[in-house]
Amino acid sequence: MKILIVVAHPKIDDSSSQAFFKAGAKLVENATWHPLVEPFDVREERELLMAADRVILQFPLYWYQAPSILPKWLNEVWSVDFASHLKGKQLAVVLTLGRQLQDYQPGAAVGVTLSDLLSPYVALANTCEMTWVPPLVVAQFARMTEPQRQSLLIRYQQFLSLADTHFQTISQWWVDALRKHPEAGQLAETLQERQDHLESLRQAVKEAQDDE
């Protein structure tokens, strides 16, 4: 699966979270890191989009909207005619927030939900007949502890590349990731054995249910 990460951030070089994500994306096969820079080469942008299976829009919220470069890019690059080429691809958002998550609910400081605020992108997926993938939301990156960042790195890499979030898919991701590190080879084998064992148990349960 080819992954295009479209990063909309006006000061990307000053952003510690984007630097973190960039390093994480480098380790993901077939992932292209693509920060938006004006002026756009419309032809080139469209080629990148057409080559991708999963398009990820990655941005912070400024006054509850994406930075203005993102709607500008959408208007210049995603013409209604061109959008037909995107049919069947996946669309996902990686959202970074300066505020804490609990502010985004009725009665709290912001008073609207993140689902509300992301609705333009859901609508975009709907009308382009793309498949909407539930977003990855990262709140207050700057305040994260080192263990939290390690966990986020894994979640981000899985978010970029995994087809779904089923237990089996995530287990297999770990087996593949561990096999790349010779010193963790034994761990990968143990994990694979456990996973095979779990799978045979799952089959046995299924057969027992079918017999009823």
Added chain:
Amino acid sequence: MKILIVVAHPKIDDSSSQAFFKAGAKLVENATWHPLVEPFDVREERELLMAADRVILQFPLYWYQAPSILPKWLNEVWSVDFASHLKGKQLAVVLTLGRQLQDYQPGAAVGVTLSDLLSPYVALANTCEMTWVPPLVVAQFARMTEPQRQSLLIRYQQFLSLADTHFQTISQWWVDALRKHPEAGQLAETLQERQDHLESLRQAVKEAQDDE
């Protein structure tokens, strides 16, 4: 009440709906027509905002968001520090749509609601402690008949200037509007008489209820 109409439209001179609204706004006392043009004079923009009692953001949707000049203006002009000066003012949106209204619901072509899509502005009002006024939504202006446009003109002028949409407020607006036209003076008087009569009936009903 001072009204600031902030118009975000990349081709405002080609827009028949914006030309229509501009002509309508000219007839409204204390309304300032203010199309956004880059680069922004931040100081001037802030003075306009501070002088207003009601700030109206007026824009079409492009891929379900305001044209990029609006988030850009928000980011340059409405700093978090400045936003404290806007506390207590009213915030409203005039939205123009190329699509029909019924597309904006779950299961329809767009699949999200206009309340969802306007949520960034509701959140803006919430965090700036401004009063959110329910929006005026104008769908498919280009297809409107002449009587529909006449009706829209009245609704737009009332939307700009009225404190609320109570029956009495709207009646009084008509009386005031008709009095400006000498040839309609008699009509204004009749309307005023009827309204006075209605008011006395309303009082009588209220007194009867209080007696119970």
